[in-house]
Amino acid sequence: MKLILLFCLALFSSGLLANDENELIQSLAPELSSKSKADRLKAIDLIAESSAPRKMVWLQAMVDGDLYQLKSSDEIVLAVRDGKDYTVTKASDGSALGIEKKRALRKIKVDNSMRQNLRSLIGTFALTSGEAQERYEAVKSLVGKADGATVDRVRELVVEEPDHNVSTAMGLLVSIHDLENGTKQQQADALNFVDGKLDSDVLNALRRLADSSSDTAVATQAASLLAAAESRQRWYRHLETLFFGLSLGSVLVVAAIGLAITFGVMGVINMAHGELIMLGAYTTYFIQQLFPSAIEYSILLAVPAAFMVSGAVGVLIERTVIRHLYGRTLETLLATFGVSLLLQQTVRTFVSSQNVAVINPSWMTGSWVLNPALSLTYNRLIIIGFCLFVFALLLLIFTRTGFGLQMRAVSQNRQMSRAMGIRSARVDAMTFGLGSGVAGVAGVALSQLGNVGPNLGQSYIIDSFIVVVFGGVGNLWGTLVAGMTLGISNKVLEPWAGAVLAKIILLVFIILFIQKRPSGLFPARGRAVEN
Amino acid sequence: MKKHYRTKAVGALLAAASATASFGVSAADTIKVGVLHSLSGTMAISETTLKDTMLMLIDEQNKNGGLLGKQLEAVVVDPASDWPLFAEKARELIEKEEVSAIFGSWTSVSRKSVLPVIEELNGLMFYPVQYEGEESSKNVFYTGAAPNQQAIPAVDYLMNDVGATRWVLAGTDYVYPRTTNKILEAYLLDKGVPAADIMINYTPFGHSDWQSIVAEIKQFGSDGKKTAVVSTINGDANVPFYKELANQGVSAEDIPVIAFSVGEEELSGFDTSPLVGHLAAWNYFMSVESDENDEFIDAWHSFIGSEDRVTNDPMEAHYIGFNMWVEAVEKAGTTDTDAVEAAIIGISVPNLSGGYSTMMPNHHITKPVLIGEIQDDGQFDIVWETSGLVAGDAWSDFLPESKRLISDWRAPLACGNFNVDTGACAGQNL
Numbered sequence: 001m002k003l004i005l006l007f008c009l010a011l012f013s014s015g016l017l018a019n020d021e022n023e024l025i026q027s028l029a030p031e032l033s034s035k036s037k038a039d040r041l042k043a044i045d046l047i048a049e050s051s052a053p054r055k056m057v058w059l060q061a062m063v064d065g066d067l068y069q070l071k072s073s074d075e076i077v078l079a080v081r082d083g084k085d086y087t088v089t090k091a092s093d094g095s096a097l098g099i100e101k102k103r104a105l106r107k108i109k110v111d112n113s114m115r116q117n118l119r120s121l122i123g124t125f126a127l128t129s130g131e132a133q134e135r136y137e138a139v140k141s142l143v144g145k146a147d148g149a150t151v152d153r154v155r156e157l158v159v160e161e162p163d164h165n166v167s168t169a170m171g172l173l174v175s176i177h178d179l180e181n182g183t184k185q186q187q188a189d190a191l192n193f194v195d196g197k198l199d200s201d202v203l204n205a206l207r208r209l210a211d212s213s214s215d216t217a218v219a220t221q222a223a224s225l226l227a228a229a230e231s232r233q234r235w236y237r238h239l240e241t242l243f244f245g246l247s248l249g250s251v252l253v254v255a256a257i258g259l260a261i262t263f264g265v266m267g268v269i270n271m272a273h274g275e276l277i278m279l280g281a282y283t284t285y286f287i288q289q290l291f292p293s294a295i296e297y298s299i300l301l302a303v304p305a306a307f308m309v310s311g312a313v314g315v316l317i318e319r320t321v322i323r324h325l326y327g328r329t330l331e332t333l334l335a336t337f338g339v340s341l342l343l344q345q346t347v348r349t350f351v352s353s354q355n356v357a358v359i360n361p362s363w364m365t366g367s368w369v370l371n372p373a374l375s376l377t378y379n380r381l382i383i384i385g386f387c388l389f390v391f392a393l394l395l396l397i398f399t400r401t402g403f404g405l406q407m408r409a410v411s412q413n414r415q416m417s418r419a420m421g422i423r424s425a426r427v428d429a430m431t432f433g434l435g436s437g438v439a440g441v442a443g444v445a446l447s448q449l450g451n452v453g454p455n456l457g458q459s460y461i462i463d464s465f466i467v468v469v470f471g472g473v474g475n476l477w478g479t480l481v482a483g484m485t486l487g488i489s490n491k492v493l494e495p496w497a498g499a500v501l502a503k504i505i506l507l508v509f510i511i512l513f514i515q516k517r518p519s520g521l522f523p524a525r526g527r528a529v530e531n
Numbered sequence: 532m533k534k535h536y537r538t539k540a541v542g543a544l545l546a547a548a549s550a551t552a553s554f555g556v557s558a559a560d561t562i563k564v565g566v567l568h569s570l571s572g573t574m575a576i577s578e579t580t581l582k583d584t585m586l587m588l589i590d591e592q593n594k595n596g597g598l599l600g601k602q603l604e605a606v607v608v609d610p611a612s613d614w615p616l617f618a619e620k621a622r623e624l625i626e627k628e629e630v631s632a633i634f635g636s637w638t639s640v641s642r643k644s645v646l647p648v649i650e651e652l653n654g655l656m657f658y659p660v661q662y663e664g665e666e667s668s669k670n671v672f673y674t675g676a677a678p679n680q681q682a683i684p685a686v687d688y689l690m691n692d693v694g695a696t697r698w699v700l701a702g703t704d705y706v707y708p709r710t711t712n713k714i715l716e717a718y719l720l721d722k723g724v725p726a727a728d729i730m731i732n733y734t735p736f737g738h739s740d741w742q743s744i745v746a747e748i749k750q751f752g753s754d755g756k757k758t759a760v761v762s763t764i765n766g767d768a769n770v771p772f773y774k775e776l777a778n779q780g781v782s783a784e785d786i787p788v789i790a791f792s793v794g795e796e797e798l799s800g801f802d803t804s805p806l807v808g809h810l811a812a813w814n815y816f817m818s819v820e821s822d823e824n825d826e827f828i829d830a831w832h833s834f835i836g837s838e839d840r841v842t843n844d845p846m847e848a849h850y851i852g853f854n855m856w857v858e859a860v861e862k863a864g865t866t867d868t869d870a871v872e873a874a875i876i877g878i879s880v881p882n883l884s885g886g887y888s889t890m891m892p893n894h895h896i897t898k899p900v901l902i903g904e905i906q907d908d909g910q911f912d913i914v915w916e917t918s919g920l921v922a923g924d925a926w927s928d929f930l931p932e933s934k935r936l937i938s939d940w941r942a943p944l945a946c947g948n949f950n951v952d953t954g955a956c957a958g959q960n961l
Contacts, residue, residue, distance in 0.1 A: 035916070115784055240746060354799065360774070494744075503735065
């Protein structure tokens with residue numbers, strides 16, 4: 001009986017004690033809400049050192065920006081945004097305090113460097129977390145920052161670590177520490193471990209070691225490891241540049257390929273090409289607005305939708321404006337320029353003069369990490385693939401379908417085709433519609449890379465014409481090769497010439513090239529040539 | 532809602548009609564205020580909001596009894612983002628409309644275009660946007676930030692609070708970024724940062740392919756020293772820049788980017804998720820906690836008829852500039868340019884961050900400097916602010932050519948660029 005009583009008492013007092021400790025957060029209110037960062041950092045340290053059961057909740061809330069102070073009572077609370085209002089709970093015990101407006105709350109200021117601090121604090125506690133992912137994040141947040149005690153703990157943990165990724169990261173953490181602070185044996189092990197690793201923390205540690213180690217053998221080994229790593233790094237950088245070039249090239253090709261049809265095959269200088277791209281991008285935006293819950297997949301629907309929208313507008317332009325102007329290049333140029341202004345202003349008036357926010361689906365964000373020195377961003381990879389897909393599809397339509405045959409026939413000799421029974425006016429409309437539709441599809445792709453606004457088209461029209469002219473009017477292959485060439489040479493030039501100069505150099509080159517070969521890389525026959 | 536739009540449309544029509552034909556109320560009964568902001572073209576995105584802000588401020592002033600017993604009348608013109616047209620429209624406002632003051636311009640080039648006209652005709656202009664400094668005109672009041680009210684404190688914050696030791700100065704290739712970066716570079720070198728730790732990069736307007744530059748920044752920031760990016764990248768080009776940073780895995784915690792041209796209005800057209808955690812330096816954020824700000828936001832929402840519209844730094848600058856002008860006119864008892872110019876120096880009016888801003892003798896004002904972190908709702912979370920107000924400096928102390936220049940428009944000196952070494956005034960502008 002006595003024992004039970006005693007037990008109850010102990011339980012009660014420990015509960016009381018825990019509650020008392022949870023009150024710590026309230027007692028730190030002045031420091032947490034202080035303007036001075038030093039005060040706030042001090043409060044964080046006190047929380048981390050305390051044994052308050054809820055301290056992890058507070059630290060995590062600070063990282064997430066959910067820790068607030070109630071203006072009315074100065075009480076520290078957790079507040080989670082819910083629409084326009086905030087659901088508030090008491091920080092010390094998690095009891096609900098109702099719903100508040102933003103103006104009733106004062107946020108506890110946490111900036112990036114504090115957040116980094118908080119993460120490594122949380123990291124030291126999360127090393128033994130049940131989730132492999134959490135352990136991995138914890139180790140990552142500690143690399144290069146852990147003190148000796150933490151490293152020794154990790155050294156013990158790594159032996160039992162079941163997950164391969166986590167144990168590698170742990171090994172890295174330990175090695176980076178040991179390279180400079182370990183015993184002779186640990187240092188030697190660490191040097192073996194980091195052989196072939198390309199992480200920047202490793203390279204920096206090796207660099208410091210090679211410069212400052214008193215042990216010449218160690219210094220030479222570090223230097224040779226460093227040299228090997230750096231040469232591999234250079235290699236990967238060249239690959240990266242190639243990738244950048246290919247992706248810029250595919251953007252150019254995607255934007256220009258519709259023009260390759262309307263300008264290249266039909267000989268129409270369509271200044272509204274950029275605006276057809278813009279319409280495609282806006283279609284993506286509207287589709288996303290229509291299906292807000294399906295952001296991940298709606299873009300797949302946007303591709304055919306944009307094709308239809310821009311294609312329809314293209315056919316409309318052809319039927320109402322261009323068909324009256326065949327063979328009169330200058331007039332076509334002016335008329336389509338007018339159409340482009342009309343389309344821009346329409347969007348400005350009926351949608352907004354502001355840019356609209358097109359969201360990237362999550363499968364198009366982030367990058368595919370091949371190794372610490374080389375990672376390829378998903379959106380660029382997908383655009384390269386998409387570009388090749390569109391290109392292949394168009395090539396098929398051109399060479400393997402009846403419609404393609406008619407298109408080529410009309411573009412090469414209209415009179416003869418008509419004599420053979422082809423309705424050339426209809427083929428013209430269809431061809432222009434196809435080119436415009438492809439421009440719309442390009443808009444979907446470009447909406448994932450840059451801004452979507454009324455001026456979107458303007459930034460691509462010049463580049464598109466350059467690609468088509470450089471590649472050779474009337475030739476799809478020419479467009480592909482020209483786009484890729486321009487993309488890659490731009491990216492090769494950019495690192496040492498700067499973005500502005502690189503572009504100028506390329507333009508000068510194209511001017512000279514066109515002087516020498518006026519019909520581009522792959523000259524072709526077509527109506528443009530006849531004229 | 533619909534009705535509201537219609538009345539607004541009618542109002543706009545009337546404003547347009549009065550702007551071009553100026554019929555109706557005779558000029559003696561009203562004091563005319565010129566609003567010179569682009570309502571079409573590329574700058575319409577930013578400037579239309581400022582036109583609306585001015586209409587709201589004038590409207591409120593009229594409700595409170597006008598000025599000197601007269602009603603204020605806004606004369607709105609549209610310079611259409613066309614720089615030479617700014618000069619023409621300014622001339623029209625002063626000569627034909629006889630406005631007492633002009634509130635307007637956004638880009639530096641448009642201001643430079645107005646400058647000779649406003650000086651020739653002895654008009655008054657309030658310029659509300661942060662700019663590169665190196666200018667002080669008798670006829671212009673600069674209510675936006677000079678570099679020492681935005682760029683320099685931002686760098687101080689990164690240096691002292693974030694611990695940055697390596698610097699990337701990235702900007703769009705035109706006058707504001709070039710001048711600002713020149714000042715910042717001189718400042719950093721002055722603070723003992725080795726030249727090898729500063730990387731300067733310029734890109735064309737509307738640059739969209741940031742892959743190589745971000746890769747370069749990433750590499751530059753990987754040598755173990757804390758690296759920060761100071762961005763004077765303009766407008767649209769920011770979106771693909773931040774997207775690329777996020778995609779290449781550069782987080783705000785590794786390499787923070789601080790921007791001087793990204794505000795609430797710009798963020799409303801972005802998908803903000805890749806920007807979260809990056810920084811911006813301004814003198815005002817919509818999220819500032821003060822009663823004046825709450826009132827201003829409420830007034831703005833009811834004027835514009837939408838709860839979703841944001842407020843931003845240049846709007847606050849117009850709020851301050853307009854109130855200063857009103858007080859100066861009341862103090863002078865007239866709208867005469869010279870009298871107002873003399874009266875306005877030293878006038879303090881409340882700003883929206885809970886303090887007071889004062890017009891300095893160099894025609895710049897005092898302001899607090901705030902650093903905000905971008906949130907996913909397009910708002911800023913203020914993480915740092917200067918302990919007091921910072922007075923705008925027309926001539927940077929960090930550029931050799933302007934180090935010895937001061938500006939003081941008060942009576943005996945009355946010079947915008949007085950060289951303290953030679954004791955000579957170099958005329959109105961350099």
